[in-house]
Amino acid sequence: MSTPQEIAQWLMDEITARGRNRSYQRRLVPRLREQFGDEWLYRNQNNNWAIDRRILKALGPLKTDNVIWDRSDQSWRIVDDDDLARIRERDEVRKQRREEARRRRTERQSERESE
Template sequence: MSWMVDKLEMDGCLYQDDIVDYLVRNDNEDFLRENSDGNLVLDRSLLKRFKDLTSDNVVWVQSDFYWRYRVLEDDTGRKARG
């Protein structure tokens, strides 16, 4: 999961779709699962490891499906408003 942190550091944000595409292209589909809509999404074990590495300084922007670094305006917790 350190490669996810590296990508976040390089780009400032990390889109879920980009991670899914990367894992498919690199034959790492063990880190993916199919959701109820039939879409490939990140496996919960991968998400937990990523959260363990970034819980203090990264938030999830649910409306656009990406992670970014926390800013002063963010509420406490993992989810951000945008």
């Protein structure tokens, strides 16, 4: 029987082999099932097949910052340093916008309560 670490290494090898091309989870799942069995897969809240969290946890130490997960299309990809910097900047701007929106909601709620 395979371990999460062995399967994570297989997954990392698959991602690396595709280079800058995306490695879609929906394409990896059937291959993972074929090589390692159903016990490493589950149905997520959207009823999609997903990779066991133990494998994803074991994948963490294997990957560099340049291997990213794109939640919007459920894929991994390798990005260069410039892309990574842009992604981090974009994420920081989004975080600041969320925090600002949260602050405004809190202020409006406080104003309503004080009326």
